[in-house]
Amino acid sequence: MQVKEEFKPTIVAFCCNWCSYAGADLSGTNRLQYPANVKIIRIPCSCRLNPMFILRAFQRGADGVILCGCHPGDCHYTTGNYYARRRMTLLFSMLDYLGIERERTRVEWVSAAEGAKFAATMNDFVETVTKLGENKRLEDLRCKSE
Amino acid sequence: MQERVKAKAIELLESGVCDRVLGWKAGEFFYDVTPAVFTSREEIEKEFVFGPFCGANMSKYLIAESRKEGKKVGAFLKPCDTYSFQQLQKEHRIWRENVYAVGVQCEGMCDIEALKAAGIKGILGAEGSGDTLTVHTLYGDKSVERKAVLAERCACCKSKKLLGCDEIVGEQGEELESARFEQVAKLEAMTPDERFAFWRGELSRCIRCNACRNVCPACSCEKCVFDNPNSGIENKAASNSFEENLFHIIRAFHVAGRCTDCGECSRVCPQHIPLHLLNRKFIKDINELYGEYQAGADMDTRPPLMNFQMDDPEPSVVHERGSDQ
Numbered sequence A: 001m002q003v004k005e006e007f008k009p010t011i012v013a014f015c016c017n018w019c020s021y022a023g024a025d026l027s028g029t030n031r032l033q034y035p036a037n038v039k040i041i042r043i044p045c046s047c048r049l050n051p052m053f054i055l056r057a058f059q060r061g062a063d064g065v066i067l068c069g070c071h072p073g074d075c076h077y078t079t080g081n082y083y084a085r086r087r088m089t090l091l092f093s094m095l096d097y098l099g100i101e102r103e104r105t106r107v108e109w110v111s112a113a114e115g116a117k118f119a120a121t122m123n124d125f126v127e128t129v130t131k132l133g134e135n136k137r138l139e140d141l142r143c144k145s146e
Numbered sequence B: 001m002q003e004r005v006k007a008k009a010i011e012l013l014e015s016g017v018c019d020r021v022l023g024w025k026a027g028e029f030f031y032d033v034t035p036a037v038f039t040s041r042e043e044i045e046k047e048f049v050f051g052p053f054c055g056a057n058m059s060k061y062l063i064a065e066s067r068k069e070g071k072k073v074g075a076f077l078k079p080c081d082t083y084s085f086q087q088l089q090k091e092h093r094i095w096r097e098n099v100y101a102v103g104v105q106c107e108g109m110c111d112i113e114a115l116k117a118a119g120i121k122g123i124l125g126a127e128g129s130g131d132t133l134t135v136h137t138l139y140g141d142k143s144v145e146r147k148a149v150l151a152e153r154c155a156c157c158k159s160k161k162l163l164g165c166d167e168i169v170g171e172q173g174e175e176l177e178s179a180r181f182e183q184v185a186k187l188e189a190m191t192p193d194e195r196f197a198f199w200r201g202e203l204s205r206c207i208r209c210n211a212c213r214n215v216c217p218a219c220s221c222e223k224c225v226f227d228n229p230n231s232g233i234e235n236k237a238a239s240n241s242f243e244e245n246l247f248h249i250i251r252a253f254h255v256a257g258r259c260t261d262c263g264e265c266s267r268v269c270p271q272h273i274p275l276h277l278l279n280r281k282f283i284k285d286i287n288e289l290y291g292e293y294q295a296g297a298d299m300d301t302r303p304p305l306m307n308f309q310m311d312d313p314e315p316s317v318v319h320e321r322g323s324d325q
Ligand code: SF4
Pocket: B205, B206, B207, B208, B209, B210, B211, B212, B213, B268, B269, B270, B271, B272, B273, B275
């Protein structure tokens, strides 16, 4: 009998350079486990995240996208994450409005000292997206090569 | 009204205030009125029209026209156009000192599809001001109520106020109570699957002609992301794929907080896609989450996406509210 391989979602995590990327690093040096299917992309600040990046990630086969940045008030550039917060709220709301599962997107604030939070967040997010299954609603078949 | 507008256009040219005037001209059919530049009395007398099909918003053309050498450019603006006009000044796109803006009282523009849907056959033309229109048909003249054949955006007009004009033809209007978010609320109340089906049905008809972008006053970037041939998203995807989501989400996002809800995008879409439902979703969310905001209504407030409050809600509000999967 053929055993169906367990579904492992592809997760893209955009992490700001100053807090969350360092938080991810810390969780690594502390040998905390989080799934290997989380692909981290480092960005200078959470407000660098162009909504297009998120949609492109989905088109190219991501099943979930998460943005991690410094806690509000702690942005390295003082206010970047406040702008990012408004943008992401509106974008997620629009995705929801178009009928795209809203659990596929998330924002989490992770400081450079929160290695444990980073790992826990990723574990939780991967679990949620695994339950949702493959992203079909935003994929673009041209971009997916088998 | 048409005569008063034409007389004003001629006056602007002949008094030497302007050397060209932006107005409306009949296209191939009476209902496809197009924007045009007029430079002489003869042209105005012959071709200038102002009637129930002058939907075109002149403000976008002022970006290029106001940068030209010479005298001022005259422009006729309906109330909704004046919101775009102010918004573009706020973004430093229009050079106000080179424009002579004439606000025109608006009774609501009509939709040819609505006329046809009202069961009128053999339509040759339509005119009139006030509550009743006279429709000329192959079978003689008919009269219809304007209210019954208004364009969607005019049926739920948000304001008849003429903002920031040098002069007004007709009466100044007021802001109105409008039901423009009703349909958005209806969609929000559906399940995600129903919403997905609704939007797939609408957006899959898009032919990526870019008319919505080209006509939009807020979409006046010198270089548009959708013109980059290396992006892989510059035109329509093959039929076994789908990428219209991305185009429409990104375009709506780029104009979020700047879109005045002028309704031009929905008016020009050859596929009749209700694009206003995307823009109004952003406007509704902004109103609900960050406080009431009408783009173009004033010259000094910060647009909501270039602003923040320390206690703005977290993006998780999206996950917490609304109907469930
Ligand atoms: S005008 Fe309509 S068909 Fe053309 S690109 Fe816009 S939505 Fe698509």
